[in-house]
Amino acid sequence: LRAPPAPRLAAQLAEVGRLCYSRGWAFGTSGNFSAVVSREPLRLVITSSGVDKGLLTPAQIVEIDERGRVLAGSGKPSAEASLHIAIAQTGGAGAVLHTHSIWSTILSEDAKDGGGLAIEGYEMLKGLNGVATHEHREWLPIIENTQDWVAAAPRVAGMLREFPATHGFLIRRHGLYTWGATLSEAQRQVEILEFLLEAMGRKRGTTWQP
Numbered sequence: 001l002r003a004p005p006a007p008r009l010a011a012q013l014a015e016v017g018r019l020c021y022s023r024g025w026a027f028g029t030s031g032n033f034s035a036v037v038s039r040e041p042l043r044l045v046i047t048s049s050g051v052d053k054g055l056l057t058p059a060q061i062v063e064i065d066e067r068g069r070v071l072a073g074s075g076k077p078s079a080e081a082s083l084h085i086a087i088a089q090t091g092g093a094g095a096v097l098h099t100h101s102i103w104s105t106i107l108s109e110d111a112k113d114g115g116g117l118a119i120e121g122y123e124m125l126k127g128l129n130g131v132a133t134h135e136h137r138e139w140l141p142i143i144e145n146t147q148d149w150v151a152a153a154p155r156v157a158g159m160l161r162e163f164p165a166t167h168g169f170l171i172r173r174h175g176l177y178t179w180g181a182t183l184s185e186a187q188r189q190v191e192i193l194e195f196l197l198e199a200m201g202r203k204r205g206t207t208w209q210p
């Protein structure tokens, strides 16, 4: 039996996961959440695969290294762990949150792989890190879905280098990734982006065709 992972961070992560469930952004076992424990060498705590996000506990969080190997806790890391690692390495994120909300699922159909979704003119954009005006234009890149995130991680890292100012990205018909320097910053970003996606989605109404 391995030692439990960083207890305070694991407890905070479990709380953020339950919040995302309660808001309808991570129903069932969907979504996954991580936070950086140390930078050199890179260590992350991340939700185990297949756990119910509404009942998430610190015991369902494992600590992994930069290759996704489990160092502490019991369970298998999420299948998307390689994306969390890529985002922590490329964007310097301290925490990464991934939701499967209704609105991110719908709006991610806006473009094929390589396209994106523009969000502009909304006051709530000012809740994003470093954004001071509603005139900001947020570009969320959209990438194609896959079941092999280990193979896709370098492509995601390349996209993050191409769009260093972005606060998140969408996976087509799948969900949203966002991050922050800290877990509380990442939580603010997910709240803001999910709000904006819902506002845009509702505005389009039911007549919109992808």
Ligand SMILES: [Zn+2]
Pocket: 031, 032, 080, 098, 100, 174, 175
């Ligand atoms: Zn996912």
